Amino acid sequence: MVMHRYARERRKLVDVLSGHIGLERTQSVYAAIDDLLARRLLAVTPYAGKSLLTAAPDYLVRLRAEKLTASAAALERLGRMPIERFESLGQMTDAKVLESFHEHVCSAHRLIRLSFFESLAEIEGLADLRDRAEAGVEIRVLLGAPKAMKDLRGASHEKRAKRAIRSWREATRNWPNTEVRVARTTQDIECGSSASIDGRLLRLDVHEPLAERSLMGEMLLAHEAGGNLIRLFDHSFDAAWARAIPTRRWPLIRRAAGAWRWTATAGVTVPVATALQDSAWRDLLIGVAATSLLAALDENRTRLQVWWRRLTRDS
Structure with missing residues (x-):
């Protein structure tokens, strides 16, 4: 923790430390953290509404007070070591890139x-x-959409993108906890051939996608100390993911239902409310229809703005 300057929530710190020698079991990690807190070698620091665990400012003094001078000296040296934020794994075709992919994937705990x-x-x-x-x-x-890949690399890549989508859809058909989506735009897929592991590791293929193939790039590995770069990738990925098209039927249906739910409700309730004679049911449906109609307008605001711009531009 001293060497890597960890400042993590308890749950995330457990994930980080699990697997170290003597800390293979989660219970062992929790016990070690509780022991260090009790001895005031760890401190709890409030940050952005969270409670982060980090090395206590005076941990060296406390270690020496416990007659652990050798440990104090070793940790003092570690604390002065430069922080390794990222490293180059080499060209995309190097063996180290493939070997490290296995290691990093197998270390994943969450996402x-x-x-x-x-x-x-x-x-x-x-x-x-x-x-x-x-x-x-x-x-x-x-994955890149066929049109996006055509725009990025040329017409011949449209078919390649379609094959890739089919390939991943078939390969992951029976996998649990897995979803494949298709990015609509070239901007959403610019960081292709890259991966993020649990928000703590980033494998970034650095190249110029407008002029190079991904295999011509260089693989950079960002460690936890490069957290802002990792979060930047994750936020960009998540935004593209939210815009992307699911390749499986039920996620696609859920997406469509979510996007058009108020429009569908308005389409049903408005005609029914109009057709009914004066009654309590009619008044109730009018209220539902009015609410759903307003919500439908808000739901389709972006589409209406696009249509209006096209209409005014054409006129």
């Missing part, structure tokens, strides 16, 4: 974000992804 341009589901590490999905890890795969 894996994957972004591909038009790669088929024949990548190294596909079995590792399936294993993590079966272990309860959520996996999100974002």
